[in-house]
Amino acid sequence: MNLKRVHFGVIGVALGILSCGLLILTANLTLRAENEAHRLAEAYQGFQDGKCQSCHPAIWREWEDSMHANAWVDEIYQAAAQQVPDRETKCDQCHAPQPILITGIGEMPKLRNRQRQAGVSCLVCHLDAEGAMNGPPASAETYFHANVTNPIYTEPTTLCGTCHGQQSVPEHDQVSSFLNSEFADGDTSCATCHMPVVKRLQSTTSHESIKGRKHTWRGSRSVTQLKRAATLQIEHETGQVNVQLRSRTGHVLPGGTLRIMVLEVTRLAPDGTERQKQHISISAKNENRLLPSENRVYAFDMASATTGDTIKTRLIYQLTPDTPEPKRILMAEKTLMIR
Ligand code: HEC
Ligand code: HEC
Ligand code: HEC
Ligand code: HEC
Ligand code: HEC
Incomplete structure (x- = not known):
């Protein structure tokens, strides 16, 4: 028996298996990326078609009335941004941002190419790269989106700070003065004063009322x-x-x-x-x-x-x-x- 040939044979088979594995892996990754892109597109489409609104009517009404929903269409904003030549890189990215879980909590947001009218939409605060909705612990499942429990929602100051606390944009910074105050020592967060606690069905397909927070964000217009x-x-x-x-x-x-x-x-x-x-x-x-x-x-x-x-x-x-x-x-x- 020629040992060398056996060796080459083994190496050949091993290489064959390896490249096969790599192929499957790449195919899997491509499939996953396609799946994710598909789920993201589905979330945007669902938002557009009123799906979020139909399952979360109470939260939707509150949001719709808030300055987050109006962050792009706001006339005071548009008038100010029109004065800025490079508004697309200096201003618009926070008034019509991409989902911040995707661009990074605490990182400067990036401008969205679709649905700019929706300003700081549900997807901006909740949608992750896999197409799931992140939030506090949920009480029910839905076929429409996966739920991911993420601790940043319970004490959301860091989340808010992504737009309300960028060091390079001191004119829109409420977070620094908050963090330097006695308010930050206790259980107080931005949500304490701007998202009052409410116990209710969090969707029309939920079975039990659980503690959540109003999406009203009352500020200087209240x-x-x-x-x-x-x-x-x-x-x-x-x-x-x-x-x-x-x-x-x-x-x-x-x-x-x-x-x-x-x-x-x-x-x-x-x-x-x-x-x-x-x-x-x-x-x-x-x-x-x-x-x-x-x-x-x-x-x-x-x-x-x-x-x-x-x-x-x-x-x-x-x-x-x-x-x-x-x-x-x-x-x-x-x-x-x-x-
Ligand atoms: C078919 C109904 C349905 C649709 C459509 C739907 N949701 Fe939900 N959603 C639910 C249910 C059920 C829950 C869990 C509620 C609970 O905890 O009781 C939920 C939970 C959530 C949560 C909290 C997740 C967590 O883990 O805390 C967010 C955020 C959310 N939905 C956002 C959205 C957005 C944004 C859309 C539109 C893109 C949307 N939902 C569309 C039914 C739906
Ligand atoms: C993705 C960016 C972004 C995030 C995250 C964000 N905001 Fe805002 N927020 C804005 C923008 C932009 C406006 C200003 C809209 C306008 O007036 O044109 C705003 C406005 C507000 C207002 C002012 C309302 C008024 O009537 O004057 C309050 C209050 C507020 N946000 C609270 C919060 C809180 C609390 C959080 C965290 C739970 C949060 N925001 C997270 C971008 C954001
Ligand atoms: C880092 C994110 C961010 C960037 C970048 C940004 N904004 Fe804002 N903007 C906000 C937030 C958050 C608010 C609400 C809180 C506040 O008024 O400080 C806001 C509020 C405003 C308001 C007040 C609207 C009202 O309710 O009266 C105006 C005007 C405005 N922005 C203009 C601009 C302009 C012009 C630029 C570019 C030079 C810009 N913004 C860049 C986040 C941002
Ligand atoms: C103890 C209660 C309290 C806490 C905590 C609090 N706020 Fe406020 N916030 C207020 C009050 C009261 C106003 C209205 C007065 C004003 O315009 O500053 C306000 C106004 C605002 C406005 C509107 C400012 C404007 O000029 O339009 C924004 C934006 C805001 N808060 C964001 C935040 C963020 C982000 C946090 C977390 C760092 C936070 N708030 C924490 C009480 C609070
Ligand atoms: C500015 C960021 C922001 C936007 C915009 C936003 N949410 Fe939320 N959402 C939060 C935070 C923070 C919580 C956690 C509140 C808590 O502790 O219960 C939350 C919680 C939730 C929950 C869980 C139930 C609850 O109240 O805790 C649902 C469902 C939800 N959001 C749906 C939506 C939908 C639907 C929209 C759009 C109509 C939306 N959210 C827009 C920040 C946001």
Whole structure:
């Protein structure tokens, strides 16, 4: 028997098996990639065809009404982005992003080529590269998508920070000031104030009600949220009125860079006529936003105040510098009679 030939024979067979294996492996990988691409396409199509809406009607209604759904169509956004020549690389990627589980939690999002109108859609926060929906522990299965339990949803500050905390975009950063505050020490997350807990059927095909969170994300367009944002105290001492402004917000206040808070102090005579009026604007532009829990005292000169005068202080919110008077929101107010 020729040993050499046997050897070559064995090597030949081994090589044959190996290349066969490789072929199967590549075929498998291609098949898997195709399957995944197919599942992603199915998710986008399902979203478009109203499938998410039909099985998750309550969550859909909340989202539809939120600024996440409107992040692309928002007129204030479009007007601002139109001023930016390279908006596709500087702006649009967060206002119509690809799913962030695919581009990476914490990484700068990438601009989506389809369904831009849907802004920050369900898929942006939930869809992974395999076409599954990630979320907190689910109570039921569905044929439409796989469910993946992912701990980042239960304390979602890191998830939110993908768009609300990019170091290179400080004008849209609510996360840094939150992380530097006492709010971050306890169980508080962005969801505590912006996604209230609700127990309900999480889909029309679920059998039991479980704890979830509302997808409302009420912010600066919500009067209730603004009334919770800060408190006022006033105190009169000889010649001056001290107004104490305390933030109850989990991040810089006001949260957005376009927003303005006006602290207004008026002195009224006993018959109601206005005798004196002063105000201070608090905004990113003025570099005097409040930090979380900050307690700031403003002293207003009231040297000519006399007994019987009323001091009235109001905190007013403007969405933009152009917000007309009737659309400004009263956040807090306090009055004091001088005795
Ligand atoms: C045929 C019904 C059906 C359709 C269509 C459907 N879902 Fe679901 N979905 C469910 C059910 C059932 C659950 C589990 C709910 C529960 O926990 O009770 C679920 C859970 C989820 C979860 C949570 C997953 C987890 O593990 O926590 C997300 C996120 C989700 N769906 C998003 C979507 C999106 C986005 C779409 C559209 C692309 C969609 N769903 C379409 C039925 C559906
Ligand atoms: C993929 C990017 C992205 C992620 C992730 C994201 N957001 Fe947003 N969010 C936006 C954009 C963009 C806007 C601004 C839309 C506009 O006003 O044009 C916004 C707006 C908001 C608003 C303002 C609403 C208002 O009425 O002013 C709140 C509150 C908010 N997000 C909270 C959250 C929370 C909490 C999380 C985490 C659970 C989160 N966001 C995750 C992109 C994102
Ligand atoms: C890192 C993600 C990201 C990028 C990049 C980004 N934005 Fe935003 N944008 C957000 C988030 C998050 C909000 C909501 C929170 C806020 O207002 O800070 C927002 C809100 C806004 C708003 C406020 C809309 C309103 O409700 O009044 C405007 C205007 C805006 N963006 C314009 C731009 C422009 C112009 C660019 C490019 C120069 C840009 N954004 C780039 C994430 C981003
Ligand atoms: C800005 C990110 C974001 C967007 C956009 C978003 N979700 Fe969620 N979703 C979350 C977070 C965070 C949770 C975890 C809430 C919790 O702890 O219960 C969640 C939870 C869920 C759950 C599980 C039930 C629950 O409330 O915990 C379902 C189902 C779901 N989302 C469906 C949707 C659908 C459908 C849409 C679009 C209509 C959508 N989500 C849009 C962030 C998002
Ligand atoms: C303790 C409650 C609380 C927590 C925690 C909190 N917020 Fe807010 N948030 C508010 C209040 C109140 C407002 C309205 C006042 C304002 O505009 O800042 C607000 C407003 C916002 C706005 C709208 C800003 C604007 O100008 O349109 C965004 C965006 C936002 N929050 C995102 C976040 C994110 C992201 C986190 C997590 C890092 C978070 N919030 C944590 C209470 C909270």
